[in-house]
Amino acid sequence: MAGASIVVIALIFVFVFYKAAPVIGASGVGLALSGGFDTQVSKAFYAPAGSPTPAFGMLGLIAGTALSCGISTLCASVMGIGAAVTVCEFCGRRGAAFFIAVVRLLAAIPSVVFGLIGLIVVVPLVERLFITVDMQIEYLDYFQMTGRNLLSSVVVLSFMIAPTVVSLSADAIAAVPDSLRETGYAFGMGHFRVIWKIVLPSARPGVIAGVLLGAGRGTGEAIAVSMVCGGIGVIPSAGFGLMNLLAPTLPLSAAIINKSEAMGSGHVAGALFSCAALLLVLGALFSLTARVVSRGFGPGGSGGGIKA
Amino acid sequence: MKLRTLQKLPALLAAAALALTAAPAAYAADISLKIDGASVKPAIAPIIDNGTTLVPLRFISENLGAEVSWDQASSKATIKSAGYTVVFAIGSKSYTVNGQSKTLLAAPQNVGGSTMVPIRAFAESIGAEVAYSSATHTASIDYFTTMDGTLKLTGSTTLQPIAQAAADKLAAINSGLSISVAGGGSGTGINDTIAGTNNLGMSSRELTAEESSQISPFAVASDGIAIITHPSNSVKSLTKAQAADIFLGKIKNWKDVGGANAPILVQTRETGSGTRSTLEEMLLAKESVVATATPHNSSQLIKQAVAKDVNAIGFDSIGFVDSSVSAVSLDGVAASAASVKSGSYAMGRSLFLLSKSAPTGNAAKFIDYLRTAGCQKDIVEKEGYISID
Numbered sequence: 001m002a003g004a005s006i007v008v009i010a011l012i013f014v015f016v017f018y019k020a021a022p023v024i025g026a027s028g029v030g031l032a033l034s035g036g037f038d039t040q041v042s043k044a045f046y047a048p049a050g051s052p053t054p055a056f057g058m059l060g061l062i063a064g065t066a067l068s069c070g071i072s073t074l075c076a077s078v079m080g081i082g083a084a085v086t087v088c089e090f091c092g093r094r095g096a097a098f099f100i101a102v103v104r105l106l107a108a109i110p111s112v113v114f115g116l117i118g119l120i121v122v123v124p125l126v127e128r129l130f131i132t133v134d135m136q137i138e139y140l141d142y143f144q145m146t147g148r149n150l151l152s153s154v155v156v157l158s159f160m161i162a163p164t165v166v167s168l169s170a171d172a173i174a175a176v177p178d179s180l181r182e183t184g185y186a187f188g189m190g191h192f193r194v195i196w197k198i199v200l201p202s203a204r205p206g207v208i209a210g211v212l213l214g215a216g217r218g219t220g221e222a223i224a225v226s227m228v229c230g231g232i233g234v235i236p237s238a239g240f241g242l243m244n245l246l247a248p249t250l251p252l253s254a255a256i257i258n259k260s261e262a263m264g265s266g267h268v269a270g271a272l273f274s275c276a277a278l279l280l281v282l283g284a285l286f287s288l289t290a291r292v293v294s295r296g297f298g299p300g301g302s303g304g305g306i307k308a
Numbered sequence: 309m310k311l312r313t314l315q316k317l318p319a320l321l322a323a324a325a326l327a328l329t330a331a332p333a334a335y336a337a338d339i340s341l342k343i344d345g346a347s348v349k350p351a352i353a354p355i356i357d358n359g360t361t362l363v364p365l366r367f368i369s370e371n372l373g374a375e376v377s378w379d380q381a382s383s384k385a386t387i388k389s390a391g392y393t394v395v396f397a398i399g400s401k402s403y404t405v406n407g408q409s410k411t412l413l414a415a416p417q418n419v420g421g422s423t424m425v426p427i428r429a430f431a432e433s434i435g436a437e438v439a440y441s442s443a444t445h446t447a448s449i450d451y452f453t454t455m456d457g458t459l460k461l462t463g464s465t466t467l468q469p470i471a472q473a474a475a476d477k478l479a480a481i482n483s484g485l486s487i488s489v490a491g492g493g494s495g496t497g498i499n500d501t502i503a504g505t506n507n508l509g510m511s512s513r514e515l516t517a518e519e520s521s522q523i524s525p526f527a528v529a530s531d532g533i534a535i536i537t538h539p540s541n542s543v544k545s546l547t548k549a550q551a552a553d554i555f556l557g558k559i560k561n562w563k564d565v566g567g568a569n570a571p572i573l574v575q576t577r578e579t580g581s582g583t584r585s586t587l588e589e590m591l592l593a594k595e596s597v598v599a600t601a602t603p604h605n606s607s608q609l610i611k612q613a614v615a616k617d618v619n620a621i622g623f624d625s626i627g628f629v630d631s632s633v634s635a636v637s638l639d640g641v642a643a644s645a646a647s648v649k650s651g652s653y654a655m656g657r658s659l660f661l662l663s664k665s666a667p668t669g670n671a672a673k674f675i676d677y678l679r680t681a682g683c684q685k686d687i688v689e690k691e692g693y694i695s696i697d
Contacts, residue, residue: 038603042579042596124616136571136619140560144573144600146617231578231603248602258605262580264491 013280020277023270026053031274035059035235037250041259044267056271060233062278064249067150067236068225069218072157076218077211079158080165081200084207087166088173089195100170107163115224118156123147123228126155130246142240143247148230150249156224161214168213172206173199209294216286219253220279226254252279342448343371344481352422354447360414361440361447362424365396372451373676373683374434378423385416385423390526390663390679391672392434396425405433435672452677456484459670463497463510466531466582467659471510473687474678485670498523501662507671509662512586525660526667528678530694532626532648532656533587534635536611538618543567545637548654552591554621557598562619574601575613575622583607583692587623590655607692625692626656645694659693 017024024031034057044054087099127147136145176199184194200207230248233255240247250258252275262268339354339361340347350367365385369376374389383398395404401412410433416425427447431438436451455478461471468491475487492500494511501509501523515525535551537543543565546554553559554572563569576597577584588594604610607628614622615632622633626643629635635643638654648656661675677683684695 038579039596039599045579133570133619136573137561137569140571140600142600144571144602146573146602148602232600258578258603259580261578261605264580268579 016273016277016280019273020270022053023056023267023274024277027055027057027274030055030057032062033057033059035233037061037233037255037271041262041268041271044271045262045265047265047267053267053270056274058233058252058275058278060235061250061252061255061275063236064150064229064233065219065251065253065282067244068153068157068229068249068251069215072154072161072218073211073215075154075158076161076165076214080162080210080214081169081207083162083166084169084173085195085200088170089191089199096170096174100167103163103166103170107167111160111221111224112227114156114160115227118152118224118228122152122155126152126246135243135246139240139243139247142237143232143234144230145243145246146230146248148228148248149246150229151245152228153225153249153251154245156228157218157221160221160224161218164214164217165207165210168210169203169207172203172210175206176202205294209290212286212290212293216283216290219251219282219286222253222257225251226257229254231258338445340444340446342446343368344450344453345448352419352424354427355419355424357414357417360412360426361428362414362417363427363430363447364419365416365423365425365430367422368427368430368449370681372431372434372436372449373679375679385425387430387434389434389672390667390675394430394433396423396430398423403429403433452478452673453481455482455670455673457486457670459485459487459508459674460490460506461488461497461508461510461661461674462490462492462500462506463662464494464512464659465491466494466512466586467510467529467661469582469691470529470659470678470687470693471661473691474674474683477683477687478674478677487670487674497662501664504664507663508667508674511660511662512657514658515660515662523662523664524666525662526675526679527658527696528661528675529659529684529688529696530645530648530656531586531659532643532645532653532694533583533590533623534626534629534643534655535638536614536622536624536629536633536635538614538616538620539632539634540618541567541634543636544634545640548591548639551636551638552593555587555592555597555601555623556595557600570619573617573620574598575610575620576601576603577607577610577623578603578605583623583625587655590657627689627692627694648694649697656694 036057037060040054040056047054087096091099124147126149131145139145180198180202181194184198189197229250231250232248233250234247236244256272256275259268259272263272341350341354341363342348348371350364352364354361354363365387366376369387372389374387377386379386385396387394393406396416398418399415401415403410403412412426412429414426416423428438431449436449437454439448468489472489475489479485479487494513497509497511498515498519500506502519509523511525512531515523535546543562546565550559550565555574557574559565560572561569562572574597584597588596602613604613607624610622611624611628611633614620626645626648637643641647641653643653647653661678663671667675679696688695
């Protein structure tokens with residue numbers, strides 16, 4: 001069984017990279033360092049049959065993935081670890097069991113539902129709270145400032161990642177033996193100090209694994225993000241400052257969905273397979289790191305040192 | 309009184325039984341009609357005259373995809389299918405098929421405003437098969453269920469979804485039939501047809517004089533694109549030039565076209581959408597929609613986005629426009645099925661199937677099939693196109 005899954009995974013890698021190879025070859029390093037993906041797709045789609053593979057630049061998409069996933073992982077970690085601590089340390093055993101069950105349910109909600117809620121609730125809210133007609137007019141030369149933007153993607157993604165962080169962190173926190181806590185109390189430490197100095201450090205491997213798996217989910221998440229992201233891979237610019245948050249974005253995964261209508265062109269298909277190849281590598285990195293971290297610091301591991 | 313009625317009952321029953329058994333021969337109302345295996349019920353029932361079954365001409369024609377025109381002065385009905393032209397005259401036993409004179413068993417007649425013609429002569433004259441089952445009193449016409457072999461279509465990607473849907477339906481009812489529908493664009497369709505490398509071409513543009521001397525076009529649908537805005541947007545009409553400048557990003561504020569001081573938020577479809585290609589071809593001289601435009605993945609989504617934002621502008625097939633958005637007039641002409649058909653709307657056009665010689669066999673039937681009332685409603689209108697009359 002394990003052998004079969006290794007073969008399947010290997011085949012997926014081979015297939016995706018085989019399909020992506022022409023575009024990666026034609027674009028070279030520019031694939032990751034230049035922008036303009038949207039216009040390149042449109043040009044490639046209308047190019048006459050038999051024309052050579054054009055170069056694509058995915059800097060906008062990579063930036064979109066990094067920003068939307070990075071910021072939302074940060075938010076989800078703060079929310080999620082906080083929630084896990086609260087639930088495990090302050091709600092009693094039965095309360096904790098109940099809340100964790102609810103959170104696991106949240107993790108099971110299909111992502112398209114998150115997208116729908118994002119579209120109906122988050123997008124109009126972001127537009128009402130942060131965007132004025134004057135701002136729209138001012139930025140129209142660079143991008144359309146609407147509720148579909150990086151900020152909305154981050155909000156939706158945060159709520160999608162948080163359950164993963166909460167449940168893995170809560171498991172890790174619950175696994176910290178009471179004897180450790182009692183040792184802390186015996187030294188005269190208060191509850192918060194015990195949590196900060198003893199519980200969290202002991203639970204660290206599980207917590208970090210949760211954050212990394214959450215980040216992995218955030219990177220690969222496609223449907224929900226594609227519904228609220230605005231659909232254009234705008235490259236963030238220092239000149240826009242915080243306004244970058246209100247610009248449309250297009251992470252790699254959402255690009256595959258949004259641009260799939262143009263897959264009739266082989267070059268566009270190759271470009272989308274390059275997105276997939278990048279995502280595949282990122283996803284593999286996240287889950288391998290999560291595994292190494294939770295092994296390395298796990299019970300009986302070498303890194304789980306506690307400094308009281 | 310009661311008793312007497314009862315005594316008469318057997319006699320009454322016997323009379324009734326006699327009447328019933330006699331009925332099928334006497335009243336054609338009992339004849340049921342089947343077209344391609346499906347029971348159909350015309351408003352005017354078939355009649356029998358001199359042993360010949362007569363059926364309503366227009367009803368049958370619509371189901372076989374043929375077009376009927378009526379000349380009041382000469383009392384003549386002309387039926388045109390892709391491959392045949394048949395002319396009947398009320399009260400006359402002679403009729404013509406592609407110009408050749410033939411003779412009917414019973415003359416066509418007018419019943420309640422409908423022209424009734426002999427079923428066998430009519431159906432066979434346009435290439436259909438007719439069978440009559442005296443056991444069930446059913447007349448069956450088989451036209452689209454008797455296809456086999458292959459058919460190859462190439463050309464316009466605008467027409468491709470319609471042709472593909474029709475091909476799927478035909479393949480489902482004909483086991484020996486295989487139809488391939490390939491894109492390539494109108495140019496490919498026209499060139500392939502002239503070169504004879506396909507059976508039918510597909511084109512979303514009119515033929516040039518030189519092209520139409522070599523191949524003949526058959527209109528199967530029309531296509532129009534409406535420019536849509538929020539219903540409460542005060543701008544209700546644009547010139548074609550203004551509309552083009554908006555979608556190219558040259559006009560960015562509604563106040564420049566007579567509206568409020570507000571940004572114009574252009575909504576577009578993703579690359580690969582046929583509607584977007586059509587807009588770029590017909591309005592933007594093949595240039596691309598402004599790069600900042602928000603892309604959407606479907607007709608529904610772009611319509612919703614426009615319906616939600618008072619400053620948005622987008623486009624959609626006329627067939628998909630509803631009251632949630634308002635369609636802008638172009639050069640003073642409202643976007644509607646009627647203005648597309650009349651040719652007055654700037655972003656409307658006819659879609660053609662092309663044939664090198666007079667179509668016969670599968671090619672003729674495919675054209676006729678797309679022109680049936682059923683296909684016009686279930687395929688053409690459902691895909692957002694405009695049906696032919």
